[in-house]
Amino acid sequence: MSAEQQNAEPQIGWTREQMAQRVAVDIADGSYVNLGIGIPELIARYVPEGREFIYHTENGLLGMGPSPAEGEGEPELINAGKRRVTALPGASYFHHADSFSMIRGGHLDLCVLGALQVANNGDLANWSTGGPEAIPAVGGAMDLVAGVKAIYVVTQHCTKTGEPKLVEHCTFPLTGLGIVNRIYTDLAVIEVTSEGFQLVELAPGVDFEYVKERTGAPLLSMSESPTNATRA
Amino acid sequence: MSAEQQNAEPQIGWTREQMAQRVAVDIADGSYVNLGIGIPELIARYVPEGREFIYHTENGLLGMGPSPAEGEGEPELINAGKRRVTALPGASYFHHADSFSMIRGGHLDLCVLGALQVANNGDLANWSTGGPEAIPAVGGAMDLVAGVKAIYVVTQHCTKTGEPKLVEHCTFPLTGLGIVNRIYTDLAVIEVTSEGFQLVELAPGVDFEYVKERTGAPLLSMSESPTNATRA
Amino acid sequence: MIDKRVASCAQALEGVFDGATVMIGGFGEAGSPIELIHALIDQGSTDLTVVNNNTGSGEVGLAALIQAGRVAKMICSYPRTTNSTVFPKLYHSGKTKLELVPQGTLAERIRAGGAGIPAFYTPTSVGTPLAEGKEHRTIDGREYVLEYGLRADFALIKGLQADRYGNVIYNKTARNFAPIMAMAGKVTVVQAAQVVDAGEMDPETVVTPGIFVNRVVHVANPAHESELVAKGLSYPPTEPS
């Protein structure tokens, strides 16, 4: 699909906010959650009625609350994206080694990250395009995917130029091997199973063929659900 | 020397309190110090005028103060010997992994321990007689000798049965290899040098030959000071 | 709403199984969760591997658990304490095994287990019998031994104060192993003398963040082991005849 086609298409599927909201629906009550930068940050706005999530930010805060009003807040109360946040009642501060002990030690239930590419074996590439001019920067992404119990990816289904981000093999440098459990895109919710990508839900107005065309690896339809479904 | 001879001898040399006081004289102002159980514990009573030492107890307190009066104190404010202590202004509490990070990480200046045997290469045995009926118990001794910058031993020169505790080779199970810097006994102060035991000071009324007879390895007199004196 | 509080010590121990590894906080009596240990005796599971720095004293708390024949193996650094009479008997009879670990290595192994570090090198014990059979490695000219992280099925600890999120602060040297055991326990149970509302603790002074804690039980006036021992008590209490 060329960039022109992409531009010509009407806006269909979920918006960024709807994608975030859709992810939130799948988070169990009482979960300890780390949200990556970008669309994942929006998830905090959509806690379903009757549930309580505790947000961890790897720079040293458990019990992170919403962003303060523009121009408010404190320069020393920030999240991993270096934006100002608040702390909720019951919060705690800790140093980086303790924070990553939470991550690496398997104490977080869920991490939601953005992606450059996800392979149908669960490999994730989200930190570098590998270009010679790029300054490599990894932050905590490799620690998160190595340690957190479940990894969800939320991303546009295709790149701005219309290339699929869900692929057979990642061509960008990897963040982790076989660690993605679910993918939420503007077009669909897709589970990464032992048999590859498995459609879970379509965005309103989107059909299976439309998603399949824009996916760079085989996509199982909802009726093709393998017996050995969910990874991890 | 037999037990009978030992018993027949008049009390000469330093008392336990004097040994402790003698050690304290050699501790530099501002030192961070860990004191073992027994005679080492007495050292805290003898801080020389104009100096300040900070005592660390490996169960989680820096800035340990003197014992409270008999029957006073709290069951949850104790030292490594499980005796009640106090905390001085400027003290801090921490968990065991942090406490042993101080020890293993080389942050303490000095540890003073008791001994079963010290060899003239600096090997120390102080945790087990290796007997089949003994319950082995090591506590923090191996961590202390592996991590603290200087290790002093304070001990009676001989066992109750008159056997030398300063030896060529330790026969009891080792606590650490080549880690003792100085030995303070009831009879003398002895440095462990690259050439072996080196007399530094005699207790009042004790002469070199008397100490030498009761030492299970060659002992250099004060005039034989090697060029390459102090270990570590 | 997240609420980790449970109504009783018995409820706090639900799911402890025969053969479980149980970390028990405390250094001597300081920090010993004695009410949880007694509830564990009542609960009945056996063949336990217990991780604690010591082996208890008298016939209460950890010593009573050992005396009841429920501990197949102790992992500890100092099983020989004043008034520790129970463990020697079971050790010599071969009923309770012992894995002796230097105190700092024990602490670091527990912390590593909780931090997702499977193994690390340490200088402690090199050249001693406790390093025998362990993998050695020279790094920058110094010799080290390889030690492995320790985890537990349950960790039982004592706090001064806790809230419904499981945040905990401790009392003085009773802190000792509790924060690292809280990290290493798959299910971490805290008995706290005070249970406060969420937000009452200053986020700067929380020692154990709630993420490491699964259950909180209020034990308003915890017993002190030394006082029970001084009174000659045992657990379970002897029936008056």
Add this chain to the structure above:
Amino acid sequence: MIDKRVASCAQALEGVFDGATVMIGGFGEAGSPIELIHALIDQGSTDLTVVNNNTGSGEVGLAALIQAGRVAKMICSYPRTTNSTVFPKLYHSGKTKLELVPQGTLAERIRAGGAGIPAFYTPTSVGTPLAEGKEHRTIDGREYVLEYGLRADFALIKGLQADRYGNVIYNKTARNFAPIMAMAGKVTVVQAAQVVDAGEMDPETVVTPGIFVNRVVHVANPAHESELVAKGLSYPPTEPS
């Protein structure tokens, strides 16, 4: 009497030498000891290896130190931040080298350095380019890489409050790397907004015990990097023409 207080940032940096490894606290601007960094620029030592999570922003603080050509190598996890324009130039010109380390591995390496742990295994980065050339090991069926402890000749950190013993507490998420860098620095220097009398801090709430700190300097009103950057300031200040 133990008194670690020194009169000025310049005095606090005595002994920093060409080629030194310097850990600098902070995650972005939170916890950045900006006055100490500026004093380091004035102090003049060069060919430094700097350990920090980022590479600074604008032309003040860490970015100014890099811009002054004094940093031979950065060890960091995320050298690409908003307003981080200085580092990319020096990196592309080859003047400043980069050792990229995952954030949690960086934290654990620093903590290990301070704790006397020379090396440890971690699952982080397995299967990625950052694990290439590193020793791998399978433990209980999972693959890990070996990482080494990091120490520094100097650690420069920012606290909220300190006393003459070097005890430190921090402000919110400004805590980040400071407590572990304090452990890993051979000489650890703290700038604190408040310097209080010994005994004013609650021993239960001290985050960095004084044993890890060598020098304390009072910086009453520390600047915030983002405010300096917003004003378009640089360090050293440009002379008015």
